[in-house]
Amino acid sequence: MVKRVAIAGLGRAARAIHLPALRKLPNLECVGGFDLQRPEEGFGFPLFDSVEALLAQTRPDMLFIVTPPDSHFALTKLGLEAGCHVFCEKPLAERIEDAEALAELARAAGRHVVVNSEFPWMPIHSAAKRRMAEPGFGKLQFITLQQTFIVTPETEEGWRGLDPQRTFKEFGTHVLDLAQYFFDAAPISIRARMPRPAGPSAPDHLNIVELEFSGERMALILLDRLSPGRHRYLDIRLDGTEAIIETSIGGRLQAAAGLNTRTRKPFVDVEVAMGGTARLFREERMERLATAPIDLFPDATARLLTDVLAAIERGETPPCALEHSTRTLRLLAAAYESAADGGSPRAFAP
Known part of the structure; x- marks a missing residue:
């Protein structure tokens, strides 16, 4: 123990x-x-x-x-x-x-x-995965994972700012793991473009990565750290055959009011999500799935650790162990190889 x-x-x-x-x-x-x-x-x-x-x-x-x-x-x-x-x-x-x-x-x-690939253990992502398996979502077809990140001297302290593989090496593990988590599969190919407008030796502040899964399923990753703008730590859209689910990491207090153009009825929507939110949309209807606590990173890490310790206690292989993490490392390497080769796809054997 x-x-x-x-x-x-x-x-x-x-x-x-x-x-x-x-x-x-x-x-x-x-x-x-x-x-x-x-x-x-x-x-x-x-x-x-x-x-x-x-x-x-x-x-x-x-x-x-x-x-x-x-x-x-x-x-x-x-x-x-x-x-x-x-x-x-x-x-x-x-x-x-x-x-x-x-x-x-x-x-x-x-x-x-x-x-510590803790993102699937965040309540908004685990709730989205559970809801996908229930009636009303259908089959997952397409995932978009997008980040708009503001780079500051504080975020680039130490090794992070010195590594030309700054963005995808540091954050790509999380989005690669999430794409595989939601599809319950490894991709069969990956292709990437990583333009570096500041020069060839500059950090990879723009990552555009496509993952192809079996059954004509796709995931698109866009990590954008090129310029100051609205900070969006991670937004995910899961497109099912019957509905979509959207998750967002980042606290918010948001209110909206207006007139539904289809039904001609007024609406008021107030959303409080200290650490993040997950919602399902079907036409004009919205279903709240979960919110995340303000300490969502230590909370998710503690949830992952709980499952890891339980697996070790049972004599089983824990989640996020070597086989899984090595596969993600291979995907990282394949993304950088694809980008260096002008975006040519790389076949990937799960």
Whole structure:
């Protein structure tokens, strides 16, 4: 049973997501941490001078890795060699070869490596998936996933602003996972365009990615960070044969009033969604499915962790484990290869 966890990396993601998620799970105890920047005390657990010392002195059941991607392979390897399960931030690794090596190490150690792909565990997305299976939605045919993100000096701090594969490498894992989650399948091909108007070595602030699934089903991903505009963290539209579902991440208090042009009846619509919303539309009718809490990222991470721990306790492979995360890593690589080749499609074997 996993009870004791240690954390490597105490920066923004750890403080905003992982540590708040741990506080939601009273059966887990954080027994120590490490960060290269040597943060001040005040975390409520001891800090160590190295990951090796952290592992040797605390002997945790699970190691959280919340560090830049170029350190994920080495730290995951240390965790597995110390007999830990590993809960790692995305992406799993920077190279497919590293992911395959981790799979061998995990099998030899009898431990699991899980990537924090928490978006399907957000209430708005899980509610949308449940509603799709009920009468009135039909068969899912097409998905659009769109982000309009405002880039600031704060968002580009550290490794993020230095990586020319900035956008799709950092956020693409989430939208690729969501597309596969809603279709319950891996794509059969991927094609991408990533124009870089600021120059060939500039970050990929515009990603236009098409995923083809079996049965003439498609997903379109548009991640746009080119210029300041209305910030939309993630909007998803799920087109079914009988209705559509729209989800949106981002708090809002919105009121609308007007005249329905079809029925000639007045309407008033007030929407309060602190962290996000999901709604189904069928012609002029709207059905509210779910809202998300304002702390939707730590909340979703805690929900994912709950399912991970339950699977480990049952002796089963947990969600977001190595096979799934390696497939997403292959899709990331194929997207960048397609973009470098002028947008030519890449066949993908699930």
